[in-house]
Amino acid sequence: MGSTITEKILAKHSGKKVVRPGEIINADIDLVMCHDVTTPPAITMLEKEGIDKVFDNKKIVVTPDHFVPNKDIKSASLAKRLRDWVNKNNIENYYEVGCHGVCHAILPEQGHVIPGITLVCGDSHTCTHGALGAFSTGVGSTDLAAALATGKLWFKVPETIKFVLSGKLPKGVYSKDVILKIISDIGVDGALYKAMEFTGAAIDDMSVEARMTITNMAIEAGGKSGIINPDKKTLDYVKKRTDSGFEVFVSDEDAEYCDVKEYDVSKLEPMVVFPSLPSNGKTADAAEKMDINIDQAYLGSCTNGRIEDLRIAASIVKGRKIAKGVRMIVVPATTDIWKQANKEGLLDIFMEFGATVSTPTCGACLGGHMGILAEGERCISTTNRNFVGRMGHPKSEVYLASPATVAASAVEGKIVDPRRFLE
């Protein structure tokens, strides 16, 4: 019997030939990613335990992203604790405000994520990096502290569900719609504790960035990780960004899966996920018929704040005016994406449309700052969660969709199907 990519990476990192689901292993961690919310408590824990050294200052990458530029005194002191610790430990890879970005966007972009590695971060959307063929999972602050101190972490080897995505995406349907459809089908615990492996012709066709949108949301189905076998696109993406050598693992044909789900993506439509769970999906066409007015449209986050996302949205709002009474907030996910969007004239297009453009931040995605909702307000958003109170008041509402659907909805002032804007 063969092994999945996940099993191969975990075996390699625990000094074993083969590992099987259910096995508890102690794995070497190649990369620890840190941000301003969950790392400061981990630092405090290490100090309290008298652990004054990190396992390897070259294998840690730090960027403040959640509440930066700092929104208040408390968040400023979190960022300061992070910065002081970075300086004390001579951590080389630190992206200060000015070259910062949302961690899950900036790490792959700057060449820190390579195929075949193990990566953890105190952030649930760490599953994003599986798009590059790495084992990558979110942990809490205590796990983070242990990984920072020892470079090791215990894991239960997960079972894998294989999602075979065949066919060609129709116009107006994007990788975001695919993952929203999958989560709507299997539910928010449909992949609990499991690895979600995505494969098939539709994945082959997608850019590496579009793939990251899919693996990013594995956690919304309860998944431990999302992962995609590296191909030529992956290798081109990585080699453009780093000289580091790496080992490529791919799943064997006879690997064992606990479930296999098949989708013909040519039959999918744009999706809108209704409050207050990421599994509450309907087609955008059905949503449009319900006449749902919006107060805010949000384009950004680790899910959909990359350059392609901005290009898609800009192509829709170009030459148009935002609907009266609607605010649109555009948040490029990293500094380089911001600069690239500026160079391409996308930021001008958004501003002419009537949107506002922010510096990179996780911002309003998690109800932090830069676009918080008041009681009764409604937002259509390219982000990943629509829980109660996620973007502000507990009685505000968040609808999740692709950049195209968010942009088209900002034009109309209500949730609409974006396809007629793309003709």
Added chain:
Amino acid sequence: MKGKAHVYDRDDIDTDLIIPARYLNTDDEKELAEHAMEDLDKGFVKKVSNGDFIVARKNFGCGSSREHAIWALRGVGVKAVVADSFARIFFRNAINNGFYAIECKGVSGKVKDGEEIEIDVKEGVVRAGKKVFKFTPFPKFALDIINAGGLLNYVKNHP
């Protein structure tokens, strides 16, 4: 362990309900505790006492990796959460903090809100009056971490 059960008879109580992200600009346990379960039950902090339990259905703690969720519950005096199932990171965080996340099916719906229940971790049993619910006791490695007082202590003693 004996305590009062606060029953939320529903699935998918996410980490934003346990501790909204707007309070994550601090990691002070006392401050976080003031807002425990705020967006689900505004009165929770007032009615909960030290040593109480939360009872819910499946996928408790889904969403974010924030350990603040555990700290907010611990800070307000909650000793354990009993649920049909837990989201993965919440469960890990619980073990790492020596906090009991008890995966025991069928308790929610059978136990009344405010009822006194007893949890026997070694035996793997939840008792509510004459009703008895069995659960699979924690695996050894998890108990070792809990008994060491959390993961960091465990790691220090097992280099």
